Amino acid sequence: MANQNNNIIEQSSKNNNLPKVFLHGPPQFSILLQPNPSQNFHILNPSSLPPLHEFISLNPDHASSISAIVCTTLYPVNADVIRLLPSLRLICAASAGTNHIDLSECRRRGIKVTSAGNLFSEEVADMAVALLIDVSRKISTANRFLRRQLQIASWDFPLGSKLTGKKIGIVGMGRIGLEVAKRLEAFNCMISYNSRNKKPLLSYPFYSTVIELATSTNVLILCCELNDQTRHIVNKEVMLALGKGGIIVNVGRGALIDEKELLRCLIEGEIEGAGLDVFENEPYVPKEFFSLDKVVLSPHAAVLTSDSFMSICQLVEQNLEAFFSNKPLITPVI
Numbered sequence: 151m152a153n154q155n156n157n158i159i160e161q162s163s164k165n166n167n168l169p170k171v172f173l174h175g176p177p178q179f180s181i182l183l184q185p186n187p188s189q190n191f192h193i194l195n196p197s198s199l200p201p202l203h204e205f206i207s208l209n210p211d212h213a214s215s216i217s218a219i220v221c222t223t224l225y226p227v228n229a230d231v232i233r234l235l236p237s238l239r240l241i242c243a244a245s246a247g248t249n250h251i252d253l254s255e256c257r258r259r260g261i262k263v264t265s266a267g268n269l270f271s272e273e274v275a276d277m278a279v280a281l282l283i284d285v286s287r288k289i290s291t292a293n294r295f296l297r298r299q300l301q302i303a304s305w306d307f308p309l310g311s312k313l314t315g316k317k318i319g320i321v322g323m324g325r326i327g328l329e330v331a332k333r334l335e336a337f338n339c340m341i342s343y344n345s346r347n348k349k350p351l352l353s354y355p356f357y358s359t360v361i362e363l364a365t366s367t368n369v370l371i372l373c374c375e376l377n378d379q380t381r382h383i384v385n386k387e388v389m390l391a392l393g394k395g396g397i398i399v400n401v402g403r404g405a406l407i408d409e410k411e412l413l414r415c416l417i418e419g420e421i422e423g424a425g426l427d428v429f430e431n432e433p434y435v436p437k438e439f440f441s442l443d444k445v446v447l448s449p450h451a452a453v454l455t456s457d458s459f460m461s462i463c464q465l466v467e468q469n470l471e472a473f474f475s476n477k478p479l480i481t482p483v484i
């Protein structure tokens with residue numbers, strides 16, 4: 151590791167005049183997310199290297215040379231991380247959501263933040279529909295069942311429910327919500343939604359509260375961002391309003407749902423099932439979920455496609471280029 155670090159320092163000293171960028175994420179992240187070499191900035195860790203804290207404790211002088219970081223949702227950029235980097239001026243989130251970044255601290259320090267914008271909306275909408283089909287038609291359960299039985303020996307298999315014609319409630323009618331609606335229209339589903347405001351151009355029924363939406367639908371699909379207004383937007387009352395045949399799909403953020411209540415409602419049969427790509431305290435996933443056949447789990451993977459990595463890599467590069475050549479950012483958050 152020390153050798154690896156010396157190499158970085160050697161390499162970066164050759165680029166001493168360029169602003170330094172640190173890729174802040176798991177090892178695979180810095181392998182997959184490789185902006186091209188640039189005349190305007192220098193990537194400090196172009197291959198899998200120690201995490202930021204370790205890197206800085208090994209090279210304290212380097213902390214003050216980092217002007218920008220590129221980050222993922224699994225690695226929070228809280229005030230403690232920001233404090234480690236006195237010269238930080240830009241954070242490029244390789245995600246649509248920025249709830250893992252302390253935006254008020256960024257505002258206070260005058261640090262700019264960019265996100266993936268709408269880049270992943272189609273992938274996330276595909277995943278929402280896939281999870282819904284899986285939960286309602288029990289595809290993962292069937293897969294496990296057949297691998298255990300090795301042949302179609304009996305019809306001893308729990309019945310699924312038909313998706314065609316279902317009443318779907320979408321929470322958050324931004325780009326992802328719209329893409330989900332478009333896909334589910336092909337299944338003759340009846341779409342209604344809740345969001346901050348009614349969208350004048352949409353003819354789908356609008357409900358100003360999630361509990362009213364849940365009362366009128368069979369399925370809730372959570373596509374909104376996590377903030378103080380949306381934390382636990384799906385609570386016990388909402389789940390009871392959705393009712394025993396109800397399915398919840400979450401491709402937003404885990405804390406949109408009160409996870410303890412979700413588990414209780416699933417175990418006690420208050421709702422039918424759930425498809426979850428996100429969890430309240432990631433990377434932790436409550437072990438009780440693993441024994442529930444009515445839940446389909448995915449490891450925050452809705453955006454993990456080779457296509458999305460190619461696009462985010464380009465977008466990060468464009469934002470870095472724009473920032474370091476004093477041009478407007480492509481996808482600014484603040």
Ligand SMILES: O=CC(=O)O
Binds near residue numbers: 223244247
């Ligand atoms: O969760 C993924 C994202 O916010 O892009």
